[in-house]
Amino acid sequence: MTDTPLISLVDATKTYHLESGDFTALNHVSLDIMENDFVAIMGPSGSGKSTMMNQLGILDVPTTGNLYIEGRDVAKMTNLERTHLRRDTIGYIFQKFYLIPLLSAYENVEYPLILKNKTRDTTGRASAMLEAVGIDKEKGEHRPNQLSGGQQQRVAIARALVNDPKILLCDEPTGNLDRKTGYQIMEILCDLQRKGKTVILVTHDPKIAEYAQRIIRLDDGRIVES
Amino acid sequence: MIGDIFFQLSVRSVKVNFTRSLLASIGIVIGVVAISCMGMLGTNMSLQVEDQLSASANTIVITSDAIRMGPPGMGSSSSSSSSGISKTQLNKIKAVVGTNGTVIPLYYTTTQFTSGNTQGRGSIYGMNPSDVNEFLTIGNGTNIAGMNEALIGLTLSDTMGINVGDRIKISSASEGPPTNNTASASRATVTVVGIIDTRGTVSDSVSTDNGIVVSKEWYTAQYGGKDQYTQVNVLANDVGDISDIEDQIDTVVNTDKKKGSLRISDASSQLDTISSTLETLTLFCLAIGGISLIVAAVSIFNVMMMSVNERVQEIGILLSIGTESGEVRRMFLYEAFILGIVGAAIGGVMSIVIGYSVVDAMIGTTEYFFTPTSIIYVPAGMFVGMVVCVLSGLYPAWRASNMDPIDALRSE
Numbered sequence: 001m002t003d004t005p006l007i008s009l010v011d012a013t014k015t016y017h018l019e020s021g022d023f024t025a026l027n028h029v030s031l032d033i034m035e036n037d038f039v040a041i042m043g044p045s046g047s048g049k050s051t052m053m054n055q056l057g058i059l060d061v062p063t064t065g066n067l068y069i070e071g072r073d074v075a076k077m078t079n080l081e082r083t084h085l086r087r088d089t090i091g092y093i094f095q096k097f098y099l100i101p102l103l104s105a106y107e108n109v110e111y112p113l114i115l116k117n118k119t120r121d122t123t124g125r126a127s128a129m130l131e132a133v134g135i136d137k138e139k140g141e142h143r144p145n146q147l148s149g150g151q152q153q154r155v156a157i158a159r160a161l162v163n164d165p166k167i168l169l170c171d172e173p174t175g176n177l178d179r180k181t182g183y184q185i186m187e188i189l190c191d192l193q194r195k196g197k198t199v200i201l202v203t204h205d206p207k208i209a210e211y212a213q214r215i216i217r218l219d220d221g222r223i224v225e226s
Numbered sequence: 227m228i229g230d231i232f233f234q235l236s237v238r239s240v241k242v243n244f245t246r247s248l249l250a251s252i253g254i255v256i257g258v259v260a261i262s263c264m265g266m267l268g269t270n271m272s273l274q275v276e277d278q279l280s281a282s283a284n285t286i287v288i289t290s291d292a293i294r295m296g297p298p299g300m301g302s303s304s305s306s307s308s309s310g311i312s313k314t315q316l317n318k319i320k321a322v323v324g325t326n327g328t329v330i331p332l333y334y335t336t337t338q339f340t341s342g343n344t345q346g347r348g349s350i351y352g353m354n355p356s357d358v359n360e361f362l363t364i365g366n367g368t369n370i371a372g373m374n375e376a377l378i379g380l381t382l383s384d385t386m387g388i389n390v391g392d393r394i395k396i397s398s399a400s401e402g403p404p405t406n407n408t409a410s411a412s413r414a415t416v417t418v419v420g421i422i423d424t425r426g427t428v429s430d431s432v433s434t435d436n437g438i439v440v441s442k443e444w445y446t447a448q449y450g451g452k453d454q455y456t457q458v459n460v461l462a463n464d465v466g467d468i469s470d471i472e473d474q475i476d477t478v479v480n481t482d483k484k485k486g487s488l489r490i491s492d493a494s495s496q497l498d499t500i501s502s503t504l505e506t507l508t509l510f511c512l513a514i515g516g517i518s519l520i521v522a523a524v525s526i527f528n529v530m531m532m533s534v535n536e537r538v539q540e541i542g543i544l545l546s547i548g549t550e551s552g553e554v555r556r557m558f559l560y561e562a563f564i565l566g567i568v569g570a571a572i573g574g575v576m577s578i579v580i581g582y583s584v585v586d587a588m589i590g591t592t593e594y595f596f597t598p599t600s601i602i603y604v605p606a607g608m609f610v611g612m613v614v615c616v617l618s619g620l621y622p623a624w625r626a627s628n629m630d631p632i633d634a635l636r637s638e
Contacts, residue, residue: 059546059631080550087548098543098635102238107231114231115548
């Protein structure tokens with residue numbers, strides 16, 4: 001572990017050019033996230049949480065300012081380099097799970113490994129990941145629509161972890177789950193953070209945010225508490 | 227490719243939308259069948275004509291350019307200088323050919339005839355009976371021996387029900403070039419002694435399938451024009467000598483252009499003309515078949531666009547978790563390829579079945595159907611069908627791979 005932030009957002013602004021006029025979703029935001037941090041991002045609707053997640057997940061780049069991941073300026077990367085950085089460094093966990101409907105649970109977990117290694121997984125890592133989140137082999141053969149919400153989110157976590165990323169980006173990971181299942185998922189995330197992952201979590205739920213070591217509050221595109 | 231996760235995603239997508247995909251593939255099936263069948267039909271026609279003309283490839287045909295004004299001897303207005311090939315010219319031709327071939331002089335015209343109560347019309351050929359076996363095959367019966375004996379073509383025999391031993395009344399009025407003896411037409415009777423086998427399309431203009439062959443003596447007695455031959459066929463012993471013989475004949479017979487020259491031709495020039503015509507016809511038919519493939523391409527494009535539009539969120543997921551644009555593009559091109567290969571495979575099988583039936587029905591023989599130049603249209607049609615499919619998928623695939631993952635994830 002070094003003193004260099006794993007993620008560094010420097011005076012970042014994101015402006016959308018709409019027909020009704022320009023809309024600034026992030027307004028001169030600066031933020032450092034260190035390796036192994038557990039950060040919760042909170043804020044009302046329209047405060048810029050999703051925009052910030054898109055920036056941190058390299059799905060988008062700031063209009064002005066800079067984003068550094070592991071010290072590399074994202075704006076200076078090609079699309080392909082960003083894609084590879086996303087694939088290898090970041091694991092995504094979404095509120096709506098976003099599993100690939102045409103693939104089985106096992107194949108969904110295997111998929112990022114195939115992207116990285118350009119070949120099917122013969123190491124058993126995908127199966128091991130599924131087992132680690134409590135999905136047995138039989139359930140692994142099921143398509144996402146044959147699984148419960150909790151099971152789908154576990155599969156999504158296994159998929160996010162299979163390439164051993166440093167960063168886990170979780171966008172309302174418990175939003176579509178009942179409270180009990182939500183807490184089980186949060187326990188898994190805490191455990192992952194304890195094992196060295198950097199967890200960034202967007203949530204509306206203060207009880208969920210309590211799992212984080214650090215809470216960042218956004219309002220109107222600015223950080224109001226960090 | 228089969229183990230490729232993107233190929234499997236494409237296969238599953240096609241399976242999920244099976245009916246829609248099948249309907250789109252049917253368009254390709256129709257296109258492949260249309261192109262293959264049209265191509266095979268044209269090629270089979272060409273091959274058949276080429277084969278028939280090649281059978282008489284060693285034949286040089288010599289005809290008179292001068293218009294024959296009327297059968298000499300049948301009226302006072304005939305001009306011997308303007309009709310047919312003279313005895314002198316024939317002798318010159320014989321001298322040139324020598325032992326390098328056989329010279330067959332013949333007369334012919336078109337006339338009406340009656341067998342029993344059935345009337346017919348067709349060509350009547352007058353030739354030396356000893357020449358008959360040089361280029362005609364008598365399938366049933368014997369050659370002409372007497373003055374009033376005749377051979378008839380197999381088609382004429384079949385259509386009019388004339389058999390060996392039957393009698394035919396032949397009009398003395400020639401229907402060919404204008405004559406001045408129509409008013410005085412009479413009928414002479416001949417007995418059929420043999421049936422000539424089918425010749426098909428031939429280059430020497432002696433189409434005996436629907437004609438009658440009589441001795442030259444009977445012919446000239448009936449129509450006149452003794453020693454003024456309508457045509458002379460030269461059967462060269464060696465096909466390679468044809469050009470030389472033609473040149474030599476031209477030198478000796480076409481000395482005085484003012485008196486009218488003799489036209490000298492062989493099968494190759496006719497073959498070129500017919501082949502070129504059939505080639506144009508085949509291309510035209512292929513173009514019509516191509517239109518159905520364009521329609522199929524629109525259908526595939528539509529299905530692919532629907533597939534992309536229905537899977538926007540899935541594309542967003544793929545892109546957001548690290549799938550390269552090229553991999554997304556490949557996935558949709560695989561899908562178009564699958565539609566193409568299914569359509570082409572079904573189309574290929576159907577092309578063979580339908581093509582075989584069409585060729586059999588329209589040409590009357592499937593002898594040439596499985597020759598490489600004919601059957602090549604099946605894989606060619608399949609290949610074109612697949613290429614059309616993949617081309618139709620290019621834009622939808624490009625569109626999918628260039629989506630913004632954030633917008634794509636937001637879509638419902």
